Amino acid sequence: MSETFTIHFDEGKTEFRPGETISGTITWYTPPSAESIVLRLYWFTSGRGTQDIGVVQKRTWPASFTGSAGCERFAFVLPDEPYSFSGTYISLTWALKIIALPNEESFKKDFVVSPTGKEIGLDNIRNAVNVSWYQKIWE
């Protein structure tokens, strides 16, 4: 846990459904040099592939407003997709990240977005007729 920042989700929830509102409170204690505080709602990939990041929404509080310490409420409506998932080569994680600019000191908290509220596990679901090795090469 960062001593500079905290992110608390309402009711301690970390599992959400698409279209649901994610809300909570952020607190910070930053050096006077901080010019603004940014809260980013985003997803990122991890695994074999090059990392992709998608920033969905963000909120900024200017330094004149924030001071060196502060506490703010936030609420974001989650989009339909992408879902949180974990596969063999790709995993996708949703997170909220609080960043102090310009030094970019940050803290993030992960959460799950899916229709069940649980991360989608890309297990091998196979119900296929057997194919011979030469057919696989051929195809």
Add this chain to the structure above:
Amino acid sequence: MKKKEHSKRDQNPQTIKPGGKRLGKFFAMVAFSLVWNGIMVFPIYFSIKSWQDGTPDVFISFMAILLGPAGLLMIGLMFLRLFALFNPRHTLTLTPGTITLGEPTNLNWQINGKAHRLSRFTIYLVGLEEAEFERGTDTVSVTKVFFEKVLIDIQDLKKESTGSLEIDLPANSGKLMPSWESTHNRIKWALYVRSKMSRCPSVTDKYFITINPVATGI
């Protein structure tokens, strides 16, 4: 039983086209075969010549013996691709045009041409994860099938050249990820149609489709 209702997405039927063309695969094999065998002509020629001259070059002879048969195999594959061009083609139509988790979708299939020549006709629904990464100066991609389901498997096509089936993927299975694409990573879905004529290898045509997430109205 409560009838499931479609979300307000495109409800129109859509005829889907195969991702890779048979003719393209044939010409790719012709080009690859020409390049490979064009290169292999030289070691084979110099190998034979060295033996005829009584000064056998063992290294070149070894290369010719090792890599020469691969050229023959490619010529064989090239002819198989040529035969595949004459396999009956198919038309697939989805209604609605894209699949949405939790909403039934109708798939109409039609075999164009002489369906009775096929000894087996199979349609699979396949889900793939594909990740791209840099290796040196190249961009490499890896693919893994995470879902594979037989939708239809017919072994006697004497009477059937058309048909329909329903694709109904559960919204809350916790194991299905809809189509998704970012710069280097993607989840792809496809219908693989495998058709086999007697005494010929089977031919698989891939039709890439879109599977939408559950609609929330956002």
